[in-house]
Amino acid sequence: xxxxxxxxxxxxxxxxxxxxxxxxxxxxxxxxxxxxxxxxxxxxxxxxxxxxxxxxxxxxxxxxxxxxxxxxxxxxxxxxxxxxxxxxxxxxxxxxxxxxxxxxxxxxxxxxxxxxxxxxxxxxxxxxxxxxxxxxxxxxxxxxxxxxxxxxxxxxxxxxxxxxxxxxxxxxxxxxxxxxxxxxxxxxxxxxxxxxxxxxxxxxxxxxxxxxxxxxxxxxxxxxxxxxxxxxxxxxxxxxxxxxxxxxxxxxxxxxxxxxxxxxxxxxxxxxxxxxxxxxxxxxxxxxxxxxxxxxxxxxxxxxxxxxxxxxxxxxxxxxxxxxxxxxxxxxxxxxxxxxxxxxxxxxxxxxxxxxxxxxxxxxxxxxxxxxxxxxxxxxxxxxxxxxxxxxxxxxxxxxxxxxxxxxxxxxxxxxxxxxxxxxxxxxxxxxxxxxxxxxxxxxxxxxxxxxxxxxxxxxxxxxxxxxxxxxxxxxxxxxxxxxxxxxxxxxxxxxxxxxxxxxxxxxxxxxxxxxxxxxxxxxxxxxxxxx
Numbered sequence: 271x272x273x274x275x276x277x278x279x280x281x282x283x284x285x286x287x288x289x290x291x292x293x294x295x296x297x298x299x300x301x302x303x304x305x306x307x308x309x310x311x312x313x314x315x316x317x318x319x320x321x322x323x324x325x326x327x328x329x330x331x332x333x334x335x336x337x338x339x340x341x342x343x344x345x346x347x348x349x350x351x352x353x354x355x356x357x358x359x360x361x362x363x364x365x366x367x368x369x370x371x372x373x374x375x376x377x378x379x380x381x382x383x384x385x386x387x388x389x390x391x392x393x394x395x396x397x398x399x400x401x402x403x404x405x406x407x408x409x410x411x412x413x414x415x416x417x418x419x420x421x422x423x424x425x426x427x428x429x430x431x432x433x434x435x436x437x438x439x440x441x442x443x444x445x446x447x448x449x450x451x452x453x454x455x456x457x458x459x460x461x462x463x464x465x466x467x468x469x470x471x472x473x474x475x476x477x478x479x480x481x482x483x484x485x486x487x488x489x490x491x492x493x494x495x496x497x498x499x500x501x502x503x504x505x506x507x508x509x510x511x512x513x514x515x516x517x518x519x520x521x522x523x524x525x526x527x528x529x530x531x532x533x534x535x536x537x538x539x540x541x542x543x544x545x546x547x548x549x550x551x552x553x554x555x556x557x558x559x560x561x562x563x564x565x566x567x568x569x570x571x572x573x574x575x576x577x578x579x580x581x582x583x584x585x586x587x588x589x590x591x592x593x594x595x596x597x598x599x600x601x602x603x604x605x606x607x608x609x610x611x612x613x614x615x616x617x618x619x620x621x622x623x624x625x626x627x628x629x630x631x632x633x634x635x636x637x638x639x640x641x642x643x644x645x646x647x648x649x650x651x652x653x654x655x656x657x658x659x660x661x662x663x664x665x666x667x668x669x670x671x672x673x674x675x676x677x678x679x680x681x682x683x684x685x686x687x688x689x690x691x692x693x694x695x696x697x698x699x700x701x702x703x704x705x706x707x708x709x710x711x712x713x714x715x716x717x718x719x720x721x722x723x724x725x726x727x728x729x730x731x732x733x734x735x736x737x738x739x740x741x742x743x744x745x746x747x748x749x750x751x752x753x754x755x756x757x758x759x760x761x762x763x764x765x766x767x768x769x770x771x772x773x774x775x776x777x778x779x780x781x782x783x784x785x786x787x788x789x790x791x792x793x794x795x796x797x798x799x800x801x802x
Contacts (some may be wrong), residue, residue, distance in 0.1 A: 302470040304577040311481035314586030316604035317554050324529055328549045330562030337619050338612030341626035342692050345667050346585040347596045349605045352401045354584035359383045361632035361649035364751050372675035375404035381644035383415030383632045387472040390641050395420035395460045397453045398476030426486030427478050450477045450511050454560040458567050480553035496541055497537035511552030519548035532721040534593035543590030574614040578638050578735040583607045600687045600696045602796040615654050623691050624663035668746045682760045691718045695739035699758045
């Protein structure tokens with residue numbers, strides 16, 4: 271085991287960028303813009319200081335937002351890690367990219383973002399969490415890296431003692447210190463090697479936090495509502511950031527000063543989220559500092575004017591809203607994500623309220639870069655809007671959920687939703703989330719009820735809106751071949767899923783990927799393939 275100790279949670283960009291002026295002057299103008307895609311895990315849309323919602327400090331992201339576009343109605347197409355990432359990188363709905371749950375591998379023949387940029391002559395790099403390789407997430411076959419040549423993969427969620435596989439190393443390197451700082455440092459080093467080249471680069475920085483984690487530094491952490499067989503809280507896994515950042519939030523009584531107006535005791539317990547908020551916000555502010563160091567480096571090296579920068583997340587975090595934790599539901603805290611796109615001097619800053627689905631990011635980045643969008647992409651290219659050209663944004667974004675992971679195949683959490691700039695309309699199957707609906711149907715008017723405390727059902731004055739959105743959702747499900755209405759919506763015994771056109775038998779697919787399907791054994795192909 272190799273171990274590297276970081277000096278502190280702060281890596282100053284100047285450490286890497288202290289290059290002589292003539293080196294900077296030697297930078298060559300690239301024909302295509304560089305792309306930096308900063309992806310976090312479980313960062314909710316409300317947790318940005320400039321939005322004035324969560325009481326969290328994000329000064330560097332606030333500064334970025336002052337010259338970028340913030341899509342304030344950005345939503346995760348599938349609010350759970352693996353499927354959410356597959357949607358981001360392929361621009362396709364889960365039913366079309368095959369990744370319907372965590373631990374289902376992304377097919378090697380997908381024309382995903384990394385492959386498209388590499389084919390266009392970009393130097394490509396991916397640093398951090400991957401979560402697209404099946405039951406065994408360690409990527410040993412370069413084909414499964416989806417076009418990213420420089421590949422540093424984190425394993426698990428241990429942000430104070432994170433393990434990594436660097437390129438083709440067979441032995442893990444463990445970093446003692448704050449993982450996002452190390453990953454940012456690697457990203458800056460990658461850019462440093464590329465900045466004098468005529469070849470543009472595409473870099474993904476994929477941070478694990480503020481997702482829940484474990485390992486060293488988490489001994490006293492927990493998730494509200496998570497109890498063991500002994501009826502005691504499960505300790506050792508929860509929310510945490512570096513101590514100096516958590517300290518910013520330690521002296522606040524969040525019981526008396528709730529962060530949102532829709533907080534409730536966590537489902538099936540009397541726990542609240544109050545005690546874990548400093549860990550969540552502390553992680554966010556620490557990442558904001560790392561993002562600031564990256565931006566300082568880019569500015570010092572005159573790279574901002576030729577670099578498209580994206581900051582987003584795969585899904586949000588409930589943090590006690592509606593009595594829920596983490597993700598997986600249609601509520602704003604779970605499904606809504608931060609989404610900022612900046613290109614200094616090219617994109618004019620704006621708080622944009624049109625709907626923006628996570629599947630739209632991939633084609634939008636390709637459009638901004640002047641690259642062709644592969645056939646079969648479901649997302650929409652918003653680059654005309656960002657460049658100030660004539661553009662009519664879609665009125666609807668469609669989102670969905672089936673499972674957290676493949677271990678849950680016998681306990682699905684099916685729902686489908688259509689999302690507009692004003693409404694969220696949901697159809698929910700016969701599972702634990704159906705309690706939020708009436709007969710599997712619910713509408714929220716977020717303009718009048720932004721905290722989603724007043725569900726709307728048939729007969730409450732919104733029937734025309736419900737009928738219109740229901741028709742749009744049914745049309746979308748029919749167009750994508752999704753059998754939800756017929757087989758899962760009101761079926762108390764839905765059984766195994768007929769989920770997509772790509773991965774019908776998850777364990778068969780996992781075996782083909784070389785993964786160890788330790789989650790269970792398939793008893794034949796219960797998931798019959800849907801016809802296109």
